[in-house]
Amino acid sequence: MIALIVRRLVQLPLIVGVIYTLTLVLAWAVPGNPLENPEGRKPPESVMAAMKAQYNLDSFPKFYFSYLDSASGLRWARDTASGRAAEQAQAARDAGLVPRPRPIFDLGPSLKHRDERVAGILAGALPVSVSLGILAILIAVAVGVTAGVVGAVKPNSFADMATLIVALIGISLPSFVIGTLFVLVFGVWLALLPVGGWGTVSQMILPAVTLSLPFAAYIARLTRMGMIDTLNSDYVRTARAKGVAEREVLLRHALKNAFLPVLSYLGPATALAMTGSFVVERVFNVPGLGQHFVDAVQNKDLFLIIGVVLVFSTMLVLLNLAVDVLYRWVDPRIG
Amino acid sequence: MAILIGVIVSDRPLPRADLTFSNGTDITTLDLQRMSWTQDLRMARIIAEGLVANDVFDPEYRVIPAVAERWEISDDRREYRFFLREDAKWSNGTPVVAGDFVYAWRRAVLPDSAADYYTFFEYIDGVAAFFNWRNEALHEFAESTAEMSPTERAAQAQLLWEETERRFAEGVGIEIVSDRELVIRLARPIPFFLDLCAFPTFYPVYPPLVKQYEQLDPETGRIISEGGWTKPPQLVCNGPYEITVWRFKRDIRLEVNPHYWNKDSLNIRTISAPSIADPSAQVLAYQTGAVEYVADVTAPFRREMVALKNEYYREHAEELERLRELGLDPYEIDRRLPADPRQDVHVTPAFGTYFWNFNCMAKLPDGRENPLADSRVRRALAMMIDKRIITDEVRGLGEPVARTLIPPGSVGGYPTPEGLPCLSDCTTEEERRALINRSKALLAEAGYPDPTKMPTIELEFNKNSGHDLVAQSIAKNWQETLGLPIRLAQKELSVFRDDLKKHNFMTARAGWYGDYPDPLTFLEINRTGDGNNDRAFTNAVYDGLLDASYDEPDVAARAALLFEAERMLMEDEVPMVPIFHYCDVRMFDAHKLSGPNPHPRSTENIFLFDILGDGVGTDEVRSMPARSMGKGRGS
Numbered sequence: 001m002i003a004l005i006v007r008r009l010v011q012l013p014l015i016v017g018v019i020y021t022l023t024l025v026l027a028w029a030v031p032g033n034p035l036e037n038p039e040g041r042k043p044p045e046s047v048m049a050a051m052k053a054q055y056n057l058d059s060f061p062k063f064y065f066s067y068l069d070s071a072s073g074l075r076w077a078r079d080t081a082s083g084r085a086a087e088q089a090q091a092a093r094d095a096g097l098v099p100r101p102r103p104i105f106d107l108g109p110s111l112k113h114r115d116e117r118v119a120g121i122l123a124g125a126l127p128v129s130v131s132l133g134i135l136a137i138l139i140a141v142a143v144g145v146t147a148g149v150v151g152a153v154k155p156n157s158f159a160d161m162a163t164l165i166v167a168l169i170g171i172s173l174p175s176f177v178i179g180t181l182f183v184l185v186f187g188v189w190l191a192l193l194p195v196g197g198w199g200t201v202s203q204m205i206l207p208a209v210t211l212s213l214p215f216a217a218y219i220a221r222l223t224r225m226g227m228i229d230t231l232n233s234d235y236v237r238t239a240r241a242k243g244v245a246e247r248e249v250l251l252r253h254a255l256k257n258a259f260l261p262v263l264s265y266l267g268p269a270t271a272l273a274m275t276g277s278f279v280v281e282r283v284f285n286v287p288g289l290g291q292h293f294v295d296a297v298q299n300k301d302l303f304l305i306i307g308v309v310l311v312f313s314t315m316l317v318l319l320n321l322a323v324d325v326l327y328r329w330v331d332p333r334i335g
Numbered sequence: 336m337a338i339l340i341g342v343i344v345s346d347r348p349l350p351r352a353d354l355t356f357s358n359g360t361d362i363t364t365l366d367l368q369r370m371s372w373t374q375d376l377r378m379a380r381i382i383a384e385g386l387v388a389n390d391v392f393d394p395e396y397r398v399i400p401a402v403a404e405r406w407e408i409s410d411d412r413r414e415y416r417f418f419l420r421e422d423a424k425w426s427n428g429t430p431v432v433a434g435d436f437v438y439a440w441r442r443a444v445l446p447d448s449a450a451d452y453y454t455f456f457e458y459i460d461g462v463a464a465f466f467n468w469r470n471e472a473l474h475e476f477a478e479s480t481a482e483m484s485p486t487e488r489a490a491q492a493q494l495l496w497e498e499t500e501r502r503f504a505e506g507v508g509i510e511i512v513s514d515r516e517l518v519i520r521l522a523r524p525i526p527f528f529l530d531l532c533a534f535p536t537f538y539p540v541y542p543p544l545v546k547q548y549e550q551l552d553p554e555t556g557r558i559i560s561e562g563g564w565t566k567p568p569q570l571v572c573n574g575p576y577e578i579t580v581w582r583f584k585r586d587i588r589l590e591v592n593p594h595y596w597n598k599d600s601l602n603i604r605t606i607s608a609p610s611i612a613d614p615s616a617q618v619l620a621y622q623t624g625a626v627e628y629v630a631d632v633t634a635p636f637r638r639e640m641v642a643l644k645n646e647y648y649r650e651h652a653e654e655l656e657r658l659r660e661l662g663l664d665p666y667e668i669d670r671r672l673p674a675d676p677r678q679d680v681h682v683t684p685a686f687g688t689y690f691w692n693f694n695c696m697a698k699l700p701d702g703r704e705n706p707l708a709d710s711r712v713r714r715a716l717a718m719m720i721d722k723r724i725i726t727d728e729v730r731g732l733g734e735p736v737a738r739t740l741i742p743p744g745s746v747g748g749y750p751t752p753e754g755l756p757c758l759s760d761c762t763t764e765e766e767r768r769a770l771i772n773r774s775k776a777l778l779a780e781a782g783y784p785d786p787t788k789m790p791t792i793e794l795e796f797n798k799n800s801g802h803d804l805v806a807q808s809i810a811k812n813w814q815e816t817l818g819l820p821i822r823l824a825q826k827e828l829s830v831f832r833d834d835l836k837k838h839n840f841m842t843a844r845a846g847w848y849g850d851y852p853d854p855l856t857f858l859e860i861n862r863t864g865d866g867n868n869d870r871a872f873t874n875a876v877y878d879g880l881l882d883a884s885y886d887e888p889d890v891a892a893r894a895a896l897l898f899e900a901e902r903m904l905m906e907d908e909v910p911m912v913p914i915f916h917y918c919d920v921r922m923f924d925a926h927k928l929s930g931p932n933p934h935p936r937s938t939e940n941i942f943l944f945d946i947l948g949d950g951v952g953t954d955e956v957r958s959m960p961a962r963s964m965g966k967g968r969g970s
Contacts, residue, residue, distance in 0.1 A: 046470055047449045050555050088547075095543045096427050098568040113583070114364040114562040121583050187623065195619050197609065198585070199348035285611055287585040 001328060008321045012314065019313045020068070020306065027305050028060060034111045034300040055111070057302070067306070070106040107310070108303035112296075118307035121292060126311065128198055129288035132281075133274030135208040137266065140215035140273075145262070147216070148223025149250060152258075155228060163220055170217030179210040179283035196285035207284040211277050215269050219262055226258030263330060267323030271316050349580065349588060352607035353951055354944055356628035357617045361584055361610050365565035367538045368443040371451035377630060379535035381589060381606065381942050382574040386417050386436065386517075386532045391932045391940050392957050395747035396852060398529040402431055402539070402573070403517075412524035412888060413460075419515040424594035425541050426570075426577045432514040435539040435573075441503055442545070443536055446470045447557040452536040455851070458528060460508030460520040469499055476556035489553035496551055496558070523885050526893070527853040534851070541571040575601055575942040584610050602930075602945035602952025621679070621922045627946065628931070629922035630939060632680065637920055638731030640680040645733070647677040662961040664933050669925040670956065679924050684935045686745050687848035687917035688737050688857070691720075691794075691809065692840070695872045695910050700839045706783070706790050707841060710908050714755065715777040716792070716842075717912035718770055719816045720809055723759030726915045729804045737913035739905050740847075741857045745935040749854055749894050752902035755909065758812060771816045778817070787818040795824040795843040797831040802844045805914070835869040845869065845911065852936060854897040855881065861904060861911075872910035877903055929956045 035051050049058070056063040069075050079085040079102075089099035107118035147167070151160040186206060187195035197203045230236060231254055239249050278290030289308060296304035359374045367379055386403040389396040400406075404420040423431040443450045444462050446469050457463045476495055480488045508520030521528060531537060549560045564570060567578045575598065576589040589606040591598050609626065611617045614633040618640075620626045632640075648655055651672050658668040669678050693716070697708045706712050722736040735742070738754025761767040775786065783789050794810055796802040803825060810821045826834060834840050847867075849856040859865055862881055863873040880900040887893040904910065919937050930944030945952045 046474060047446050050447070050473070050557050051449060053555050054552065054557075054559050092547060095547075096429070097544055097547070097571065100547065100563060100569060109562060112363070113361070114366065114369070115362070115565045116583050117563060120566075124582055124585065183619070188619070191623070194625065195623050196611065196616055197625070203348075282613060285609075285613065285616055287582065287610070291584065291612070 001325065004328075005321065005325065008317070008324075012317050015317055016310060016313055020071075020310060021064075023306055023309045024060075024064060024067075027300075027302055028063075030297075030300055032300050034302050055109070055303075067108060067303075070108065071306075071310070073104045073106075076102065076104045076106065107307040110301055110304050112299040112301045112304070118303045121304065122289070122307055122311055125287060125289040125292060128286060129274050129277060129281075129290065132204070132208060132211065132277055132286060132288055133270060135204060136211035136273045136277075137215060137270050139208055139212040140219055140269070141262070141266070143212065144216040144219025145223050145255075145259070147220040148258075149227055149255065151220070151224040152227030152231060153250065160224075163224075167217035167220045170213040173213075175210050175213070175279045176283055178213060179207070179280055182206050182210055183283065198286050198288075203284075207277075207280050207286050210283070211273060211280045215273060218265065218269075222262050222265060223255075223258060226261050227254055230254045230258045260331065263326065264323065267319055271319045274315060275312050349607070352588065352605035353603040353949065354605075354628070354941070354946060355607045355609065355626045356630060356941065357611050357620060357626045358587075358608045359617075359631035359633075361612070362587070364562065365570075366560075366562065367535050367540055368439060368448055368450045368452075370535065373631070376535050377939050377941065378587070378608070379538065380574070380938070380940055381576050382570075382572045382578060382592075383535065383538040384423075384574045385535070385538040386419075387529055388940075389530065389533050389936075389938055391934065391938050391943065392959055394934070394959050396530075396934060396936055396938070398533060401533075406529075412526075413521045415519045415521070415528060416512075417517045417519070419517065420596060421515065422596040423573065424596065425573050426592045426594055427541075428594050429541075430514070431539060431573050433511045433517040434514070435542060436517060436537075437509055437511055438542040438545070439538065439540045440509060442540070442560070444503075444507070445499075445558060446473065448560065450536065452534070452850075455531050455534065455536060458521055458523070458525050458531070460522045461506045462508075463522070465503060465507050468502065472499070473556055480556075485553060489551075492551050492553045492556040495556050524888065525853075525885065526890065527851050530852045539573060541573075544569065544571050576606060584612075586610060601942060602954075603942075604951060606941065618922065622676075627923060627928055628941075628944070632920040632922050637680070640677075641682055641732055641920075643677040644680050644682075647675055664959040664961075666925050666931060666933055667956070667958040670958075674924065674926045679922050681921045681923070681925075681931075681933075682732055682734075682918045683921065683933045683937065684735055684742060684745075685848070685917040685919045686742060686852075686936045687846060688740055688742060688913050689734075689805075689844075689846045689915050689917060690737070690740065690911040690913045692835070692843045692845045692870050692911050693717075693909065694838055694841055694843075695870050696838055699841065700837060704790065705841065706781075706792070709781045711777040711781040712783070713909040713912075714907075715774040715781075715817070716813060716819075717755050717909050718757055718774050720812050720912065720914065721758040722914050725805055725808050729808050730801060730915075732918055732920070734915040734918045737916050739901060740911070740913055741849075741854055741901060742916040742935050745849070746852055746854055748890060750898055752898060752905055754905045754913070758816070774817065787820065789819055791820040791822050793822045793824050793841040795826060795831065795834060795840040797828045797844070798825050799828065805844065838869065838871045843869070846917065848917070849936075854894075854901065855884065858897060858900055858904070870910040872908065874903075874908060877908070929958070932959060934959070 034057070035048065052058045056066050085102060092099040101120070103117070103119035105119060107122070110116040110118055110121060147163040151163045154160060183195050183206070186193045193206050194200070194203050236249060236254055239253050244253070276290065277286070277288055278294055280286065281288045281290045289311070292304060293308050295301070296308060358377060361374070362378060363372045363375050364370050365375060365378060365382070367383055370376060370379060384401050386401060387398050387406070388401040390399045402419055402423045403417040405418050407416040408414070419431065419433060421430070425431060440456060442448050443453060444456045444466055446466055453466070472495060476491065480491050483491065508522070510518040512518055544564050545560070548562070548564045549558050552559045566581050570578055572592065575592060575595050577592040578587060579590050580586065580588040586607055586609040591601055591604055609620070611620055615635065617629050618632060618634045621629050654672060655668065658671055663671070665683065666681065669681070672678065693707045693713045694705055695708060696705055699705050726732065726734045726736060736759060739751050741749070741751065743751040756770060758767065758770065761770055778786050778789070792813065794806045796806045806823055810823055813819045814821055835843060847857060847860060858881060860867040861870070861872050861877065862868060863878050877900055880896050880903070884893050884896045887896055905913070921931060923931060927947055928944060929947055930941070931939065943957065945954060945957070947954050947956065
């Protein structure tokens with residue numbers, strides 16, 4: 001197990017490095033000048049050229065290596081070791097100012113939002129997306145597993161059909177429809193919950209539920225199938241024959257095994273919930289990561305594109321690792 | 336799970352601010368010298384203060400003291416001497432001095448900064464020459480140092496910078512007499528220089544702070560300036576409020592700057608500007624009480640909201656008429672009418688005009704003859720538009736129909752020419768026929784006795800913002816009244832812009848917002864060779880009138896010169912036909928909020944807002960004094 005974790009963690013920088021190279025090549029090939037403001041005034045040609053030079057946008061290799069230098073933390077280490085960083089901070093304090101923030105992994109400036117650094121943007125948005133994703137998955141597991149068990153106990157009953165229909169709706173209705181509906185019903189008509197924003201628990205409920213629905217539906221179907229399989233297996237019959245209470249049979253014997261497919265689904269699902277919440281973020285005005293993904297590409301904001309991709313890919317690698325570790329822990333036969 | 340709990344505990348929301356407003360889109364930058372977007376300027380006015388300000392409750396937007404407590408203007412109107420107040424302080428307590436302004440202005444005029452509003456500074460003596468010299472010098476630097484070693488280059492860059500500082504100090508008409516006295520010498524006398532000084536690009540920055548983010552780039556010899564100093568806790572500012580929290584795409588929170596000299600006049604303690612990207616969500620946020628003011632309503636259903644407001648006005652028609660007779664401003668009128676949610680949307684005339692360009696070149700770039708080169712054709716087409724249909728039916732906001740380029744009443748002391756009539760001015764069928772005949776006669780004079788045989792007239796537009804509908808409406812007018820052959824040409828935005836710059840169109844949609852409170856801000860775009868003269872209009876008499884206005888010291892005589900220029904443009908030459916004057920759409924409850932002003936120049940000083948009846952501040956209504964602006968305008 002330890003060997004697996006170590007191996008994966010060693011692989012991580014290599015994977016991220018390859019993804020960085022691919023992303024940069026693709027993003028570089030996007031036509032258009034990221035510094036150009038489509039609706040503003042155009043600066044003189046020479047100024048534009050100099051601005052490109054400032055961000056190394058005039059040369060691919062120059063950009064490639066300078067970005068790698070600062071994003072990997074090498075520059076931070078150099079500045080710290082040479083004492084230059086401490087000097088600058090002291091100079092700022094002497095002038096009665098607050099020293100500039102110095103992220104270890106400096107992912108560059110945002111080209112569109114000139115006052116922001118990419119590291120700062122991501123640091124603000126990542127916790128939001130992560131907590132929204134986790135909350136949605138928790139809701140999805142609670143709702144999905146319950147519905148799946150109910151359906152499996154009495155297949156083709158009214159309760160089973162009802163959960164099937166709800167699951168179908170959950171999978172097929174896009175979240176911008178459900179989300180907008182929720183805003184209308186709970187936010188405007190009933191005025192129970194705020195229509196948008198982030199910070200209070202009440203503001204988290206609607207987006208988390210909206211985001212959880214397709215996952216809950218899928219988990220419900222997975223649980224139902226797994227439960228029906230295991231309920232027909234020999235060991236369950238044995239348990240029943242021994243006179244174990246039905247509740248005990250369901251939850252302790254059957255569900256434990258029926259849950260395995262759900263567990264393997266949870267890894268990619270969690271990653272998807274954390275990273276793929278763009279639509280939900282828009283509808284509920286949640287300041288998460290997903291919006292930056294889309295906005296950055298639209299604005300050709302090179303640094304932000306790379307930064308978001310790097311964070312997403314790191315998250316995916318780590319989540320997959322977590323699922324593999326969990327899997328071995330639950331089912332030691334897998335090796 | 337631990338992360339989740341951690342986030343919920345650590346990310347607790349701040350208590351509700353005294354005023355919460357939606358600032359439209361997210362901030363692009365709060366770097367005062369490099370900004371140009373409305374939402375940035377709106378925020379800049381809250382956190383920074385210039386030498387002077389406009390009194391936004393005065394119908395003329397009169398200039399009042401701010402950091403400068405008084406000023407003197409020389410007899411030749413070219414020298415401005417500002418005296419800074421002693422108690423003007425930065426948010427860290429240090430006094431605001433003349434050098435802070437000079438530092439900021441030098442940033443704006445260095446080509447290194449690529450400041451959007453650089454041209455505003457060209458009115459100052461020596462600025463244009465300095466800008467051009469520095470630009471040239473940077474060019475030469477790149478060429479002459481290409482072979483040098485890095486150390487040599489760095490030394491050269493340093494030398495060039497010292498030379499730049501010297502040239503700025505000696506060649507530009509800005510002089511620091513003392514910490515509290517600043518003298519500006521203009522290249523030519525202009526009557527609106529004080530208004531420019533009230534514009535955020537002219538506000539000061541705190542040099543010790545900004546210097547930390549600037550460095551000399553040995554590669555190019557330029558001053559490279561990084562962003563980031565505009566964010567808390569780094570930011571040091573001199574305005575009424577300071578930013579305490581700025582969470583990107585989330586919110587900006589402001590609190591009173593404890594060192595602001597005039598903080599006793601403020602009526603709110605805290606301001607919050609949550610970032611709400613979706614236009615419909617902004618309205619929803621207002622309707623559910625999450626924000627008290629929406630600065631820019633762009634929701635797709637806003638025309639329905641405006642229709643509801645008109646319905647409300649019809650229900651109170653009598654009282655409304657009485658209040659308008661009093662000459663009250665439209666917000667004050669709403670305040671005196673019974674409160675109603677339908678009332679909260681406000682359509683207010685802005686300092687801009689939507690118009691349709693006519694290409695004035697003799698031949699189009701592809702070699703075709705251009706019938707629009709003849710001003711009689713342009714005049715004929717200009718009259719054959721039903722502008723009222725466009726504002727009321729096509730756009731549905733009911734903007735004021737435009738006969739002139741400059742919105743009437745927006746510039747104090749400037750009379751508005753009559754302009755050409757259009758189809759919607761005709762009240763009877765007879766009048767309409769007469770106008771059509773007048774238009775046909777003009778075409779006949781120009782050599783087109785049968786308009787149906789004219790070359791095809793093209794209308795070019797980009798597809799967003801309903802321009803296609805306006806184009807169709809105009810095309811229908813021209814076809815029905817004159818029987819012109821028409822072609823609609825929809826272009827992608829960048830292609831459209833490119834076509835305009837290359838004069839590669841016959842007629843095209845356009846719009847212009849004034850930058851400074853003077854007729855010239857609209858008239859200069861028609862000068863021969865001006866960068867914004869997409870119409871390729873050229874007329875020596877017109878250019879001469881503009882030139883003469885600069886040298887005319889008498890205010891009334893100058894206004895007469897500019898009036899003649901606009902009259903000529905709108906009645907004789909017609910390089911463009913104005914359709915309507917733009918409007919701002921805002922949302923707030925006039926019974927609960929005081930501070931927004933309905934002036935067409937629409938400077939929103941959010942720091943003057945007051946939530947009425949909240950017990951904070953004076954809770955007294957501030958509105959424009961009664962005057963002529965009520966009738967025929969607004970609503």
